[in-house]
Amino acid sequence: MDPSSIACAPRLELSAVPGIPIVQPGDDVAALVCDALAQNAIELRGDREQRDVLVVTSKIISRAEDRFVDLTTVDASDDALQLARQARKDPRVCELILRESSEVSRVAPNVLIVRHRLGFVSANAGVDESNGRSTSDGRGPWVLLLPRDPDASARAIRAAVHARFGVDVGVVITDSHGRPFRLGSVGVAIGVAGVPALWDHRGRTDLQGRALEITITALADQIAAAADLVAGQADEGRPLVLVRGLRFTSDEQASTSELLRPVAQDLYR
């Protein structure tokens, strides 16, 4: 891919697209996204000069996929019980975290950092105890797990948008992660379609003609962080953000697996 044809825009606009209802299990998020774009009469752009990116919070994908779990239905294994003692957490939540993860990275009181089955490292495998479902029907408490396959969800939204509007956009599915070393959460990409997860500058040079030191930018993560400034917390009603002004060639092979540092290269494992 011609590196000069990608990413850096002199002007970028991010806008919340209103009109996504509170998503319920079984809803078709791709259709809801298309409806919201149509309701707002948004003319999507998707050419060599400028290609829109739609940023969707993972929470609405999870809700649509009915990734709710009623904690009263969860039996904690011995491993989960032991982890719960170390992390001072609900053993049933620890059981779900273990089921959602491939490796426990660090445990301390109130801290449980794992490698999610999707490959990224984060706290609590994204098991969300706060933004779940009401217990008003006498069941629960409920927690919400991350989407089954966010890259596939992103591809489905991209395909639906193309089918309805005839435009090739990029799609990023986001979550918020804490980080080692730095406080505060940031938006990160856990699903992509059409837009490259990494932007490889290798071969570009600085003004003196020397190779640039920082050669690979986490494009999709930066888009996610930018959109998080607009989306805030998903349940407050801005689960869809339109990012306009980026220039990139559609990448049919885009995947968030590009963003995962190979375990063997990760000195902090």
Add this chain to the structure above:
Amino acid sequence: MDPSSIACAPRLELSAVPGIPIVQPGDDVAALVCDALAQNAIELRGDREQRDVLVVTSKIISRAEDRFVDLTTVDASDDALQLARQARKDPRVCELILRESSEVSRVAPNVLIVRHRLGFVSANAGVDESNGRSTSDGRGPWVLLLPRDPDASARAIRAAVHARFGVDVGVVITDSHGRPFRLGSVGVAIGVAGVPALWDHRGRTDLQGRALEITITALADQIAAAADLVAGQADEGRPLVLVRGLRFTSDEQASTSELLRPVAQDLYR
């Protein structure tokens, strides 16, 4: 601070402000920023509804502060020589990295991760071998160190903008960092003024009235990541980005030290 008065904007615009020349040692970056804003007839906003943030890449601050070092003038200590063998790097560069840092975090071939004297953890203490100065005058090779006190630089720019235009803006000084676990660099804040580095949502609730799980957002880092999509690599000529649409109360005590995870809490140290 009233949490509802901060940060989430339904619409955000980022634009590169042209007109910053290639910064030379001794230049006054705050004056250059003001000149560029005036040249472009930008009417800054700074009230309760909307407050502009100016994002400045650390590279131009470093150049103005003449943080260039001619490697031929650097004597490597025994510690630097040993580190250079482990990291397979130039011993003189390792010497500068040691001088710029308070602790070596991880060493492996081609990897040297340290705690910078400013408190953050990053590769090579930000010692920049690629975007430095030309060797055409027969000296060098040169490297470029990070600014001496980026929070102070941010405050100086904020004060100059207020003095010239009478508007209280936020200022963020950025660098690009790699990260554990995830590939690709992202823009991060290494200096702030006026704009809170962290946005504390504690006390806010979700639609069901429960406390939000993700309670503290790295506001300044997300602004830096967003601006990096526009700025790209600093020497390519977009060192100043205007971020418009955020809503926050000016924070006179803002400091990037807020973003540093206390060492005792950092499980990856």
